[in-house]
Amino acid sequence: MSGTAPEFEPETEAAIAQVRDDVAKLHGELTRNGLVVWTGGNVSGRVPGADLFVIKPSGVSYDELAPENMILCDLDGNVIPGTPGSDRSPSSDTAAHAYVYRHMPEVGGVVHTHSTFAVAWAARGEEIPCVITAMADEFGGPIPIGPFAIIGDDSIGRGIVETLTGHRSRAVLMQNHGPFTIGKNAKDAVKAAVMVEDVARSVHFAREAGPLIPIPQHAIDRLYDRYQNVYGQTGDARREGAAEQSGDASR
Numbered sequence: 001m002s003g004t005a006p007e008f009e010p011e012t013e014a015a016i017a018q019v020r021d022d023v024a025k026l027h028g029e030l031t032r033n034g035l036v037v038w039t040g041g042n043v044s045g046r047v048p049g050a051d052l053f054v055i056k057p058s059g060v061s062y063d064e065l066a067p068e069n070m071i072l073c074d075l076d077g078n079v080i081p082g083t084p085g086s087d088r089s090p091s092s093d094t095a096a097h098a099y100v101y102r103h104m105p106e107v108g109g110v111v112h113t114h115s116t117f118a119v120a121w122a123a124r125g126e127e128i129p130c131v132i133t134a135m136a137d138e139f140g141g142p143i144p145i146g147p148f149a150i151i152g153d154d155s156i157g158r159g160i161v162e163t164l165t166g167h168r169s170r171a172v173l174m175q176n177h178g179p180f181t182i183g184k185n186a187k188d189a190v191k192a193a194v195m196v197e198d199v200a201r202s203v204h205f206a207r208e209a210g211p212l213i214p215i216p217q218h219a220i221d222r223l224y225d226r227y228q229n230v231y232g233q234t235g236d237a238r239r240e241g242a243a244e245q246s247g248d249a250s251r
């Protein structure tokens with residue numbers, strides 16, 4: 001650890017420790033759900049109450065990830081010196097995650113993978129049409145395509161924010177690249193990454209076998225509204241703030 005660590009308030013220290021733990025563990029979901037090969041994906045989580053987020057080191061095996069080697073960054077993507085993990089380079093997508101946190105204050109988690117079927121749609125630059133109820137539930141419509149953008153500046157982050165702002169979907173397929181997902185927290189963003197790959201696979205196979213049947217918009221609205229507000233348990237992260245996104249749909 002080089003540099004001098006800033007002194008955080010005890011509540012901030014506790015929040016950082018919790019997010020380090022969550023983000024380290026959630027990378028296990030990427031491998032468990034078959035969303036990544038080698039080191040090709042990343043999870044980050046915002047530290048509640050602070051202008052900070054936690055992300056994994058770049059190119060490090062998922063087996064080695066632990067709370068103490070997660071990397072604490074500010075919202076410009078700078079590593080906080082002197083903190084655990086700060087001696088290593090953060091994920092190559094740190095600038096994109098940071099851009100999302102700066103411009104979407106409601107977002108508490110960001111995930112990127114190269115999951116196979118979602119990447120296949122991204123390679124064609126084709127949005128995934130909303131033709132299965134699980135998509136209407138989880139994403140409230142189609143999964144949009146974001147612009148082609150390469151690592152090196154803010155263009156990936158800008159593409160994510162511009163595509164997802166005002167959109168129900170928590171997933172964007174960056175053209176020729178792959179899915180980025182957002183969520184209320186890191187776990188919620190990981191769930192979106194799992195679900196986008198699942199629907200990408202189902203709709204791919206469906207289209208191979210025959211014409212797709214669209215779901216009427218009023219039915220999509222009802223399904224989305226119900227899933228966001230009724231499905232699951234009170235207190236689920238998804239339910240917080242879902243009302244403002246669900247439109248006028250009645251249950």
Ligand SMILES: O=C(CO)[C@@H](O)[C@@H](O)COP(=O)(O)O
Pocket residue numbers: 039040041042057058059060090091092093112151
């Ligand atoms: O897509 C890319 C690089 O083009 C990255 O997301 C992927 O290789 C994962 O990189 P990190 O190990 O997070 O630096």
